[in-house]
Amino acid sequence: MSGTDFDPIVDTTRRAEIVSLLRRAILTGKLEPGQKLNELRISEQMRVSRAPLREAMRELVQEGILTSIPYAGTFVIEVTVKDIEEAYSLNQVLDEFAIEKTWPNRTEQFFDELDRRHDAVKQATREEDTTRQIETALQLHGLIYEWADHSLLLDTWQRLTSRLQMYFALHQRARNEPVPSVDVHEEYVRLLKGNNMKAAQRHARAHIGLDFEELVAFARSLEKRNAGSEPVGRSAGGKG
Amino acid sequence: MSGTDFDPIVDTTRRAEIVSLLRRAILTGKLEPGQKLNELRISEQMRVSRAPLREAMRELVQEGILTSIPYAGTFVIEVTVKDIEEAYSLNQVLDEFAIEKTWPNRTEQFFDELDRRHDAVKQATREEDTTRQIETALQLHGLIYEWADHSLLLDTWQRLTSRLQMYFALHQRARNEPVPSVDVHEEYVRLLKGNNMKAAQRHARAHIGLDFEELVAFARSLEKRNAGSEPVGRSAGGKG
DNA sequence: TATTGCAATATTGTCGACAATCTGATTTTC
DNA sequence: GAAAATCAGATTGTCGACAATATTGCAATA
Known part of the structure; x- marks a missing residue:
């Protein structure tokens, strides 16, 4: 609109990175429907703490490809x-x-x-x-x-x-x-x-x-x- | 549809409680559009730690009534x-x-x-x-x-x-x-x-x-x- | 005076540890 | 032997503290 347009700086938070990784894993089928996501195991594999991982999972739950049951776990959605x-x-x-x-x-x-x-x-x-x-x-x-x-x-x-x-x-x-x-x-x-x-x-x-x-x-x-x-x-x- | 229908047990996590509180505050206008949500202040007011508060905010961001800018803050969406x-x-x-x-x-x-x-x-x-x-x-x-x-x-x-x-x-x-x-x-x-x-x-x-x-x-x-x-x-x- | 550089402060992002809850096996009781 | 109670293990939810980043105010400089 006015002169040169600049793209905003890319946000580099672990959370965003994790969201991308998880989403890709789910959408490509690397994580299968119904599978449970073990927080400790995933956080260790990704070398991050559980805090950003959990926040990322919350986003994906709202996005509709994960589902969460309190104190039971977070799962990849089933496909019916x-x-x-x-x-x-x-x-x-x-x-x-x-x-x-x-x-x-x-x-x-x-x-x-x-x-x-x-x-x-x-x-x-x-x-x-x-x-x-x-x-x-x-x-x-x-x-x-x-x-x-x-x-x-x-x-x-x-x-x-x-x-x-x-x-x-x-x-x-x-x-x-x-x-x-x-x-x-x-x-x-x-x-x-x-x-x-x-x-x-x-x-x-x-x-x-x-x-x-x-x-x-x-x-x-x-x-x-x-x-x-x-x-x-x-x-x-x-x-x- | 088989016999008696029972409602599922209410999930009692602080996170869910916070989501409800925040959503209500936003939808009723108690939190105004564009307003920044200070994590420390809100967590102290609600007597919870920042962890469940942040997770709740992530949900509301995905729900579309909050918007987040990394390292800058989370804001109530503007209304145009x-x-x-x-x-x-x-x-x-x-x-x-x-x-x-x-x-x-x-x-x-x-x-x-x-x-x-x-x-x-x-x-x-x-x-x-x-x-x-x-x-x-x-x-x-x-x-x-x-x-x-x-x-x-x-x-x-x-x-x-x-x-x-x-x-x-x-x-x-x-x-x-x-x-x-x-x-x-x-x-x-x-x-x-x-x-x-x-x-x-x-x-x-x-x-x-x-x-x-x-x-x-x-x-x-x-x-x-x-x-x-x-x-x-x-x-x-x-x-x- | 406007701009740049820097320090101090405030706030967000992340971490490791603890508490609450669920699960499954084991033991107890009838 | 079967059902109920109990206990140990694993996992999720929450907490307080630290690290990374942004903002603000002020001094230095042209």
Whole structure:
């Protein structure tokens, strides 16, 4: 706006560092759903005290990917079919809104960034880096939220994204094979560049829907496996 | 739904207690927007150590009503016109979705609860308890979220509610006079009991809209007052 | 006079230790 | 032998103190 724009100095607190580490571990599946986070063990591994670790965990609980039971422990959230369906349906609603808000803000810079992120997805696909593939796809998808000029919406979506990333990562690890190399985003990007907003909104619904169908089927198989009392077994041990 | 339903045991940690206290202080305006939260002072006033206080503050930061700058402090969020407009527009979108999801779940119990909460609003109005009036109105409004059988949506709305309550409280304190005693919820309740979902959705939009119009006008006057660099003055002192 | 450098102070971030609570095995009791 | 009571171990919650950083006031300097 006024002359040169400087980015704010990066905040270097252990807490922030820990949040990043933990979030990544959860979203990539290194920490499995239902797994308990032992404070003492993690703090020793990270060479930090429990204070910043606990504060970081509080943040992630509020972010919705950890759940806490007083005096019992803090656990990675379980993944149920219902959770995924909820994320799916809310995502549809928010997508429609985000496209509506972003539509008038589409500048040349927007289109450039759109292509850039699309390229990132394609490259990750070529390299068969599944984790990165999920990340880049979600980043491409997040563009309409970043350009909506609506911080509350962006916030809401980022919270949703954490869960989505976790679900997709779970799925990928279970399938244990590279994702189809066919580019499913081509149409999406094309429509976002076009002049038909309604069409873009409709496609966003349908397109995301397809990805989700498989995800829900996968989650359903998970639940069938250990049906009965609990949604997913609470593995205590994990890794040494 | 199997036989007798028991509520879970209340978790008694200082942290949870502090979260409640702080949230209430912020939402009722006892802690003003922009105000800095001095950890030492608050921990002494509450007779607790800084550890649980800091953890509680982390939760409220993630909840969106506090904002934190490393090594500088934690502050109550500012209220800008844009914030309120964002809350407004997102609320519209979510309302529509919530009504759609709740619609098939409306049982006799739902209608009873609807009346009960409506009565609570009317009583608070009679007693001219403005703070309680805001609370009860939001609780009435929250019913469609609680019955939507969509925990993610409910979560999202509760986060939004915190902000709304803060905004409305600000407004009330500024006007410094009781709210109009005319019941604006009569029509809303009637439509939720009826058979026309689309009509209920439309009304929700328009009705909430009216309340917001005044709120936005108020916020605009606030910003005009101290226009220039910062949105709202960061009062350091507060109360002794 | 405006700006820079420095010291003193206040506040936040982090640490290690202790208290409260839960869990599981062992012992006691019928 | 089974159920209840008890006790030891492990883990979470809380505390007080120290370290790192930012802020404020004042002196030095151009």
